[in-house]
Amino acid sequence: MDAGRLPSALMLMDKMKLPFGQPLADAYIERKDPELEKLFGYHPLEPQHWRGRLDYLHGSVASRADSQQTAAALRAFQEPFGLSDASARNLELLANGAPVIVGGQQAVLWTGPLMILYKAVTIIQAASAASRELGVPVVPVFWIAGEDHDWDEASMAQLPSAGPDPELKTLSLRRPAGPATSVSRVRLEPTELQQALDGLEAALADSPRKPAQLRELRAAAGSCCTLTELFAAMLNVLFGESGLLLADADDSRLRATEGPMFRRLVESSEQLAQAYAESTRKVGELGYKAQAEAAEDAANLFLFTDGPKAGERLLLQRSGSRFRDRRGLISLSREELLTLAEANPERLSNNVLTRPLMQDFLFPVLSTVLGPGEIAYWAQTGAAFAALGMQMPIITPRLSATLLEPHADKSLREFSLSLQQVLGGLDDLKRELLDERGAAEIRRVFEKSLDAMRDVYRPALELAASVERGLEELGRTNWERIAREASYMESKALQSLEARERILLDRIAALELSAAPGRKPQERVLASVYFLNRYGRDWLDALLNEPYEPCSGHRVLRL
Numbered sequence: 001m002d003a004g005r006l007p008s009a010l011m012l013m014d015k016m017k018l019p020f021g022q023p024l025a026d027a028y029i030e031r032k033d034p035e036l037e038k039l040f041g042y043h044p045l046e047p048q049h050w051r052g053r054l055d056y057l058h059g060s061v062a063s064r065a066d067s068q069q070t071a072a073a074l075r076a077f078q079e080p081f082g083l084s085d086a087s088a089r090n091l092e093l094l095a096n097g098a099p100v101i102v103g104g105q106q107a108v109l110w111t112g113p114l115m116i117l118y119k120a121v122t123i124i125q126a127a128s129a130a131s132r133e134l135g136v137p138v139v140p141v142f143w144i145a146g147e148d149h150d151w152d153e154a155s156m157a158q159l160p161s162a163g164p165d166p167e168l169k170t171l172s173l174r175r176p177a178g179p180a181t182s183v184s185r186v187r188l189e190p191t192e193l194q195q196a197l198d199g200l201e202a203a204l205a206d207s208p209r210k211p212a213q214l215r216e217l218r219a220a221a222g223s224c225c226t227l228t229e230l231f232a233a234m235l236n237v238l239f240g241e242s243g244l245l246l247a248d249a250d251d252s253r254l255r256a257t258e259g260p261m262f263r264r265l266v267e268s269s270e271q272l273a274q275a276y277a278e279s280t281r282k283v284g285e286l287g288y289k290a291q292a293e294a295a296e297d298a299a300n301l302f303l304f305t306d307g308p309k310a311g312e313r314l315l316l317q318r319s320g321s322r323f324r325d326r327r328g329l330i331s332l333s334r335e336e337l338l339t340l341a342e343a344n345p346e347r348l349s350n351n352v353l354t355r356p357l358m359q360d361f362l363f364p365v366l367s368t369v370l371g372p373g374e375i376a377y378w379a380q381t382g383a384a385f386a387a388l389g390m391q392m393p394i395i396t397p398r399l400s401a402t403l404l405e406p407h408a409d410k411s412l413r414e415f416s417l418s419l420q421q422v423l424g425g426l427d428d429l430k431r432e433l434l435d436e437r438g439a440a441e442i443r444r445v446f447e448k449s450l451d452a453m454r455d456v457y458r459p460a461l462e463l464a465a466s467v468e469r470g471l472e473e474l475g476r477t478n479w480e481r482i483a484r485e486a487s488y489m490e491s492k493a494l495q496s497l498e499a500r501e502r503i504l505l506d507r508i509a510a511l512e513l514s515a516a517p518g519r520k521p522q523e524r525v526l527a528s529v530y531f532l533n534r535y536g537r538d539w540l541d542a543l544l545n546e547p548y549e550p551c552s553g554h555r556v557l558r559l
Contacts, residue, residue, distance in 0.1 A: 013542065018419065018554035022372035024288040024379055029397050029551045034288055039279065039379045042394040044126075044367065044550040048134070051392055054134055056339060057099050057364040063388040063389070064363050065257045066305040068259060071095035073253035074141075077245045081224065086243030090139045094245065099136070101127040103369030103398065104143030104247075106150070107183050107231035108324075109173055110125075110157045110200060111238075113381065115523040115532070118399040122234065122369045124242045125548040126396050130366060140243060140365060142235060143359065144249040146184030146228040147302070149313045149347045154183045154227060158517070161528035162205040166510040168201050168517055168525075173198070173227065179312035182306065183322065187334050191483060193221045193230070204533045211535055228372065238537070242544065246263070249355070254362070255346040261361040262301075262341035262348050262475045264388060266334065269299050270317060275383035276353055283379050292352050292378035299323055301350035303340075313349060356381050360390055367394035401555035402522050403531055403539055407489060409558050411511040419556065423516045431505060438497050446490040447456035450483060457482070535559050 019026040027033045029042065042049040070096040078087065094100065103123045105116045120142055121512040148154065155173040160166065173196045176186060201214055220233035232246050247254060265272065276294040283290050299316035303325070303503070314325040325333045337438070340347055348357050356378060359365055370378060375395060385392045402419060409419070415429060431439070457479055465472035498505060517525045531539065539557055546555070 005443055011556070013546065014556045015553045016556060018400065019399075020372035021473060022376055024283070024291075025397070026363075027288075028395070031551075036379070037287070037383045039282060040395050041382065041392050044394050044396045046212050048135060049394055050130060050366070053391075054099060054136070055390055056303065057366065060390075061097065061364070063263070064360075064364060067097045068095045069257045070254070070362050073251060073257060074247050076253050077248055077251050078232070078236065080245075081220075081229075081233045082240065084240040087236075087240055087245060087497055090243045090245055091495055093137045095139075096248055097364060098139050099130075099364045099366040099367060100139045100141045101130065101367050101396070102141040102143050102363055102365055103396075104145055106145040106148040106154050107228040108153075108157070109155050109171065109196070109227065109230075110226075110527050110529040111231060111234050112157060112527060113524055114401070114403070114526060114528050115398065117528045118523060118543070119237065119332065119369055120203075120239050121540070121543050122396065122398045124239065124244055124544060125546075126400075126550070127367060129548040139245060141245045141247055141363060142239075144184075144232060144235075144246060145355070146226075146247045146248040147313075148180045148522065149182050150179050151180075151183060151186065153428060156201070157200075157527040157529065158525055158529050159203060159527045160510075160513055162203060166513045168513060171199050171203055171225060171527075178188055179295075179305070179309050179310035180315055182250045184226055184248055185304075185311055186227065187225055188227065190222075191235040193224065197221060198449065199447055199454050199545055200529070202375050204530070207533050207538055210533055213529075228303075238540065248350065254344050255348075257362065258348075258358060259342050259345040261358055262345050263338055265301060265354055265357065266299075266337050266341055268388060269301075269323075270386050271317070271387050272300060272354070275387040276380055276475035277536075279380045279383040288379070289378070290380060291361065294353065294380055300351050300354045302351060304347050304349065305329065306347075314353065318475060353381060353384065356392070357384060357388060357390065360385070360393065362421075365393040367396045369396045369398050371398050384385065387558075394552055398521060399543065400521075400544065401557060403556045404556060405514050405534075407507070408511050408514040410507055411507055412515075415508075417511075419515060422512060423519055423521065426512055428509055433508075434494075434497060437501055437504075442490060442493045442497065443528055446486060446493075450486050453482065453486070454479070531559075 011440065015451055027036055031043070031045070037043055042053060055495055067376065071091050073093065075091050101123050103117060103119050108116060111117060123140045123142060129139040131138040138171050155175065157171045158168055161169040172224065173192065176188065176192070178186065194225070197214070197218055204210055216237065220237065221230055224230040224233055228248055232248065233246065261538060273296050277296050280290045280294040295317070299318055301316050302313045305312045305314060315323060316323045316329055316330070321334060323334070323337050324330060378392070378395060382392055435521060463477040463478065464475050541555060541559055543555070
């Protein structure tokens with residue numbers, strides 16, 4: 001956040017090949033499968049595709065929502081958080097029909113893992129690059145999926161603990177009592193946000209930036225009533241000067257413009273379900289696993305209930321001529337659902353397969369920025385776009401990066417490790433280092449000693465058994481007790497060695513926690529607020545200022 005703008009040492013950035021680990025997404029990014037590419041239509045590495053998509057947008061204005069209404073809804077949502085001059089200009093451009101680069105994520109506590117900020121960076125960079133190449137203004141838009149109802153995922157942030165031991169600290173925000181509604185509709189009391197801020201303050205290590213950062217967060221939280229608003233306020237502080245516009249998918253003002261598209265989704269429900277199933281079959285035939293379920297009786301829409309459980313978000317499916325939820329709480333005719341779409345569009349909500357269609361209705365989407373899982377399920381939407389006479393936008397993969405903290409960078413060099421090796425786990429390295437420091441010798445001596453004791457004990461056991469047969473079993477039990485005691489002594493010796501080498505082992509654990517927590521990419525786990533507190537925002541500005549290259553590999557930024 002702005003409080004992080006303190007001087008820092010020059011940061012070095014490298015590029016490396018580090019696939020996402022999602023086979024379909026990796027094949028698309030690396031252009032390994034021409035048949036797969038056909039499911040998308042465009043590719044960001046083809047310059048003519050950008051011009052072709054722009055021409056399509058110019059010719060399809062009448063099929064989209066009114067740009068001025070959409071821009072007005074975004075302005076009303078973002079203005080309470082403060083509009084920068086750049087954001088205000090972009091709202092005017094959007095109102096006048098400028099194309100957009102859009103991407104998004106559900107709202108997450110303290111802006112969640114690093115990959116969310118990387119997506120925002122990519123949106124801004126891609127919009128700037130497209131504007132230069134095409135010679136027209138292109139507006140960056142972050143789509144906050146506030147309609148999602150997965151509170152457990154939205155209300156969690158993970159960061160390295162502030163204590164001396166390397167361990168992962170999880171912060172969470174308890175869900176208030178009420179129906180399982182969207183994150184944007186869950187109202188938070190000021191005391192709940194205050195408790196969350198207190199938890200964050202305790203979890204963050206002391207740093208020169210911490211007091212100012214917490215003051216900013218407390219000021220932002222003071223005017224927020226939902227997790228979505230808190231998320232938006234933080235994004236606005238981080239990227240407002242870059243002109244990033246914010247849209248809440250569950251904002252009532254935006255919903256008011258979506259009625260015509262909801263009608264089309266209802267009218268074409270069966271056709272769309274068949275289209276999703278068709279694309280899903282093609283994905284499977286190409287040897288990839290479908291990311292999203294595409295049932296042929298799916299309506300691919302949610303409905304917010306009224307009545308006793310008002311606000312609960314229920315997934316609809318078709319049952320004959322009616323639309324029902326799986327629990328039997330709702331049953332609507334096609335005509336009733338069409339009326340609802342027109343009169344009360346705020347009662348409806350998209351799922352992951354219809355959300356791309358709604359985005360393309362609301363905005364003139366030049367390109368959408370996606371993570372690997374999203375790229376995989378968007379591959380299942382091509383036939384649905386075609387069924388509605390639309391075209392899938394250009395799919396641009398988000399930036400992927402690892403921030404190397406000084407201690408992690410030093411350990412990588414000292415132990416001659418690659419980032420790929422850290423992601424694979426360092427158990428073998430720990431064993432090797434302990435063996436060099438005595439563990440191998442402890443195991444060898446104890447094994448040799450036990451073999452020697454066994455040789456010495458065997459004649460005594462045979463002699464006792466010859467005197468009385470029943471003593472043979474007693475002798476075996478006695479030997480097992482001796483072996484257990486020896487094994488216990490060996491384990492205690494190994495534990496003592498590990499205690500003696502605790503500084504070394506903690507360094508390795510700290511490296512794993514920082515660069516690849518739980519053997520997962522750092523960007524998918526560690527909260528950006530940890531790095532903003534510890535290192536300021538220079539690393540974020542470095543990424544924003546890096547020359548834009550789509551599909552250009554994984555960035556490694558040394559802090």
